[in-house]
Amino acid sequence: MRDSSTPATPYEVLGVSAAASMDELRRAYRRRLRETHPDTGGEATAFHAVQVAWEAVGTPEGRALFDAASASVTEAATEGMDGEFVASARADGASPYASAPTESETTPPWERSRPRHAEAEPTARAHGHPGGWNREEYYALMREWVGRGAIIDHPYDSAMVRAAPREIRHLLADANAEEETARTLSRLGISYTIWHDVDSDGAGPGAESKIDHIVLGPTGLFAMLSEDWGGALQVRKGEIVSDVLAVGERPVSSLSRRTRSLTRSTRAKFTALVLVVPDGSTAESLAVVGRERGVPVVVLQQSRLQEFIEVGLAGVPRLGADDIFALRERLHQVIRFI
Template sequence: MTDSPADATPYEVLGVPASADDEELRRAYRRAARETHPDLGGDAVRFRRVQIAWERVGTPAARRAYDTGSRPGSAPSAPSGSSSASDWRSGSARDAYAPPAGRRDSRPRARSHGHPGGRSREVFLAAEREWVGLGDPIEDPYDPGLIRSAPRSIRRLLGEALAEEATAAIVADMGIGVTVWHDLDAGAEGKLDHVVLLPSGLWAVESIDWGGPVRIEHGEVVGETLEPGERPVKELVRAARAVQKQTRVRFTGRLLVVPDAAVDVDVQLVGPQRKPTAFVVRRSALGQVLNGVWSPEGAVDVFEVRDRLQQTVRFV
């Protein structure tokens, strides 16, 4: 598990509701540990997730700390005879969930237009209000306890906003030679998260976090945590084409930026190598890709493309 709100909660990993009592939780842990233990024919990755889940909620103190998003006095231990996850972490998640504060440093930053993650946060807040109950006040929509108790579909909406903001922060640090537009209107296709312009090319970029690992099969991204019928590469292509038609610009390529934990390699091509449909990029490798390490040959007229986008782009 990661600290992403899109990831499965410890209760979901153990297969019990968050309201389960301590004994029910303990029985669920023992059952999940038996089912996933590698020596009993289980899967090592799933077994590891079970151990981390238990360490986060396996004692009353740890459970209170997880449910409230606070820092426990000490890390819990697993029941006798089980493995423990030594890299367990906790702490207040409120600041990580809330919108990012403005930067105060004086470093040169990329030219930025639009509001990264803005629409995704609006959708998340609306869904959260509907889940809590329309008309019922929400004192703090980013309270960790409230978010961690929400259905995963709602947590994933927040995860998408955080993913978009993380990409925006990486691009912003690339300096004044870069221009980026966020939350572009793609008409019937919804929105395109980012368009990034720099001398190496013009990139259509989507940022997403499914809260789990993904892989590429038959030209598409697949994984257990994707929604039924979800086709991320196809959706990116359609959104990019809509923006391209609207603005009369041509994209160098399309990038699908995912958390580092979601994939095993920095960059994966989707489609034929000579003309890939898109690149699936680890977040930590995004700067390298945009700087031209994996870019196709050729450059763009930055000034001409920037002026055209400024005159034609629409935001959601």
């Protein structure tokens, strides 16, 4: 039996032996998700530990790496009983488990790369680079506008940004908006998963195929755009209109088109399409402005985002742990980043 002072292995967290088959591991993972899910009375820290354990041994490749690392830890600890091997092993970069443990050394090897905050609740898992595509495009177009081959020492100089064409300024504003949304979403609980800068494979180049954020959690599956046009917005016949938009720009229709493509590839129905806009840019801070093929379209201001995701849409049933697991696995297999 494991000593109570020794950190649990992924197998122990999942409640199986190290000799369990991958099918047994998968079944144990689903069972432990149900048992520890905060929505079913479980503890967030236990739910977090189950997910970290699955990431360590949930694939044949990851499991092989973990098993090999565990074997080397055991060997080092056994051979280090006389104290001499311990010192030389550490100098060679061997496992610190071979010496008297410090606080960091009592962290399991499979979780040691993660920051640990004793008093902080585990937060949402995020994938992708929010605002990354927009910033790359901004820099490329800024260099082209300044002059090919020119060296830009300060690409975010305020005077240069103000002088740049609208298209370039909008790219930077959107990058900032996406990063702000990402910061807000990062405060969601461990039961949520977020993907940023997702390639929807939709028609259109670059930004026209990008979904800024996809959020999955107990309140549903959401596709989001984070936008900042730098002016007041109105909603008319289910579409955002404003003189600050580019000619022919239709944000709601664009998000709907991108989401349809991803729906086909994932076979997952979205709970809502969400456009996140700056505070004060719309008359209402949160409004359902229409439906696209039965899916509600929501326009909300940045400060209402976390509340909206945590509470969800009225009348929409919450997803259970099994539903979240199945959707997450399907999305992980399909989602590609732009």
